[in-house]
Amino acid sequence: MTAALQSSPLTRFRGRLRGWTTPLRASTALSIGLGLIALHVVLALLAPVIAGHDPVVTDSTNVLSGTTWSHWLGTDQYGRDILSRVLNGGRYALLVTFLATTIAVAIGTVLGAVTAYADNWFDEVVMRVVDALLSVPSILALLVVVTVFDSGLWVIVLAVTVVYAPAVTRVVRGAARTVITQDYVTAARARGEKPLSIVFREILPNVLDVVLVEYAMRASWIVLLISTLSFLGFGANPPTPDWGLMVQENRTALTVVPMGTLAPIVALATLVIGLNLSADGLSKALGIDRAQQGATS
Amino acid sequence: MTVLTTVLRRIGTAILTIVLASLFVFLAIQLLPGDVAQQLLGQNATPDAVKALRESLGLDQNVWLRYGNWLIGAAHGDFGTSLVSGDPVGPSLFVAFRNSMLIAVPAMLIGVTVSLTLGVVAGVRRGRASDHVISLISLVVMSVPEFMVATVLVLVFAIAIPVFPAVVLRGSDATVLQLLPSVWLPMIVLTLAMAAYIVRTARSSTIDVMASEFITTAELKGLSTRQIVWRHAVPSALLPTLNVVALNVAWLLGGVVVVENVFNYPGMGKLMLESVFNRDLPTIQAIALLSALIYVVCNLAADLVALALDPRLRTRQRGRRARPRGTARRPAALAAASAGPATADTATATAGTSSARKDRA
């Protein structure tokens, strides 16, 4: 509110910028992780420009070719360009992951902070429901939803949200419970601030670091889960370019055209490693001890 | 509060969770669109036939009544009749469950032991070569999906060096003995996938504990590193790891879906996939309930082990509202007054902790 009294907006911005980039310099893991994620985002955005081939066009005269000038990674059993399919395969995965993670983490964060502050019957009820939801295997829940509603983008996003929001709730609640014991929260209560004001002003800003790490970690789960779904034949429908699906299709020809399987796997693995490294680096840079928080929740 | 009340309360919570989970599963499946009877019989079925089937399935009854009947039946091991085969769900689920356990239990035992050891070793030797190797391998294994690990293993151990069969050729009627040659590869995949997470949690938790004051005390008492690690550090380091272990064990059920599918192994995961594909609702419900039960039992076991490991949990009253928040006195504040470098040391050590995977539910 009245933050800037003496300093100009520019110096403030510089200060803030410095604040944001400090963790980057402190942790190589974080730099590499964010770099990998950025690379994936750029490739996904520019896929149509750099791919060179239509990812779904088949070419029966050029099946299972090795590396050639026009097909750098060769072609699959239908003669489709593997590089183009890998590049385009990332778009769907990234979009679903981004949407699902954002929604799940947002819901989980607010719910976690509110229940931690409430600390009454509401907290009790929410936590029992969260426990019950967590006890059903996520893959089963997703399989059922996808079979029934078809594997549309929003169906998957919502299903993943329902599966993951409870876990986020639990972690954030654990973090918020430690924040609540701090004196600044007591000070706000003594002033007579409204509960929601306390949750949003005092608690949420102080669990944001935990949430950030949680975000990176959940995203890595969700990428893997979605590709697994496709691999099992319940996700993206052929001939959509999708990493999980590509592995499923090219697995049998692994010895003939290893690139068909390896390329999507490498793409998937680098994205997940990027997310995992970011989560590690963030928690290191922000000084979060996830093991401890897990123990208190 | 005595240990007994704590344990009883915890068991009560577990039962409540199971019941709630069963309710969610049941209701979710009721909410699925489409008429089960209609779907079973196909589009050309006569309305009479549909009506008859609905009655025989009990679909005309009140939802709550059906839930009650189902739950009571499930408690007695009666999960209804498969819509596909017409046989009772129970026996075929039991066989599938047994087969899954055949790969999951050894995977669990080996995975937990090896990964806890590796995690502790990496944590104690933080920053050295062995730590880097362990951390890097676990990161990579964690980042590669199970279906890929499975594929690679098949390529190496079934095709390049044919020691194990690539896929199981027998169906769900195979006996344990017949399955035995085929369990190894799936088992290895499960072990790897599970171990990676536990290694990382155990590592970061060990690093935390090794930075704590009581380890310094033990060190300055003149104890050997071995004594310090195994006697003083490990019990405390295992505590936060327990939950992760429990969740991973429960997660094996999800893991078996992929692994069993790749290897065509006739376990619960494969049954799950088939029944989802065929919309065999009673089977799905039964699998979901069984999975929830395993999840809850694993967590319960983790809590009870924690109770055994941590004397503080056993003997201290842990009433949540014994003191209202904000009034908890912090002796640490007194300590902070003059701790100086020591405090800073602990702070940096905590900050240096890498993230631990809490759960992957």
Added chain:
Amino acid sequence: MTTTVDDVPTTTGFVVRVNDLAISYTAGRTDVPVVRGVSFDIRPGRALGLVGESGSGKSTVARALLAHLRRGSRIVAGSVEVAGDDVFALSPVDTRALRGGTAALVAQNAGQALTPSMRVGRQLREALESHGLPSGDDRVQELVRRVRLPDPESIVLRYPHQLSGGQQQRIAIAMAIAARPQVLVLDEPTTALDVVTQAAVLELIRDLAVELEMAILLVSHDLGVVSSMADEIAVMRDGVVVEHRPTADLFATPEHAYTRELLAAIPGAALAPAPADGFAESAGSAEPDPAAVAPAPPVVQADGLVIRYARHLPAAVQDVSFTIAPRETLAVVGESGSGKSTLATALAGLIPTESGTFRFAGDGVSGDLAEPVSGRSLDLRRAVQLVFQNADTSLNPRRTVGAAIARPLKLFTGTASAERVGEILTEVGLSPSFAARLPAQLSGGQRQRVGIARALAAGPQLVIADEITTALDVRVQAEILQLLADLQRDKGLSCLFISHDLAVVRGVADRVAVMTGGRIVEIGPTGRVFAGPNHPYTRQLLDATLEPGTTELPDVQDAVATWRDAAGGGWRDLGDGHSIRNWEDA
């Protein structure tokens, strides 16, 4: 392992020799010197005190005696010799023999220094075993008896968390002396303890040192503790020893400017001799205030207060009555668990009272303090403001200082301009430019000033100061107390001052209430309470307080209660508002 012990260099007469020691800490690419050019020697049976503020490097030096450096630190120059051996040149096996064998450490917080998952008997046994000593049950119990713990048979079976802080520290001491070391390093051994326990533990350490002829290195920020224990004192600042003299000399004629500053900042020392310009003037003597003519009605009136955290728990505050007059400071003194902070919490409206009357009647505001915050009017909430013990946790780390102060301004006055925030910051001695900073960019003292500014922003009539100087170094503590006193005088505030430290209270309070076990046992004007006669509990507290400069340890019993409430109850009035709860010998 006794090979190193046998050839003690009696030739030199020193068991510890630290020579020109320099230690650096490597953070990233920069090298930070932690200790520079430190030299000292200690003879067997003698005690050296190492005094300094946080970050002065005193703990680093202490731990170097056991060849222990924290991660990232290294010896840049100099040497540390214990019993004739250069400790940093020892083989791993010899290092282990040194640690706990020749030299032993007692750390600050025994609650954290004992392994939580092991019974204390087992930990004691380990200390014996690791140095090749017999470790039967009788030996372990003998150790427990040595540190004067009752009932050794049952204590050895307990886990650390089942012991009180004092008991934990005694076990830590038993563990340290297990192998009869020649050097005992004490790193803030009593900082986490209550004053009576502190005196008893120090006495134990001194007796053991005499008995075992140990050389002692005592690290503390507390001049009282050091002066009563040490033969010589070395004052450290920024990694350098600025003055090293025999204890009595140091207190009599401090030479270095920093030492003089430290001594001047001792609570009471700076304030008591100068009543003319302080707030201490009102203490003891009747003030020449117009209000004294016709005593103004009290701002806070409590009568028979009972506060309980949960129905099944015993009352945390039992039958407590007191008043706070306008512009008056009432100090509540007691050990941890006495109920003093509960009282503050209830006054702030964070817990409801169970019974009794609790009223506020200030300037234009009155209300029922028995109501929790949610039931209090805006004006009442505004009139009563809290300042917290630990400024580190009392400010939201994600919000700027300006935002922290603007929030109560907005809430209670409706507007919050940057100018007003700047004014308030100026009042607490900070420049308005601090508004843009985050708490992490402030020092401990500055944070506490912001904490006070936040309370002031509301425009209160009563300030609750809950151990506000406990976490601060002694010089900063003096500044904060002075600030509070100035503000109180300028703004005509009343104050409830909670503290465990009688020395601090003496300087700031008009009246003192002594609490123990949830009850007030004595209440009266500060001068009268310090002069006596007293309730035996107050006496015990007063006796146990270590005055800096005294070289004597008080003889205090911490285990046995010497009194109990009189059967008939009631109070004895000593006149002038000084009364004592009736008691009888136990």
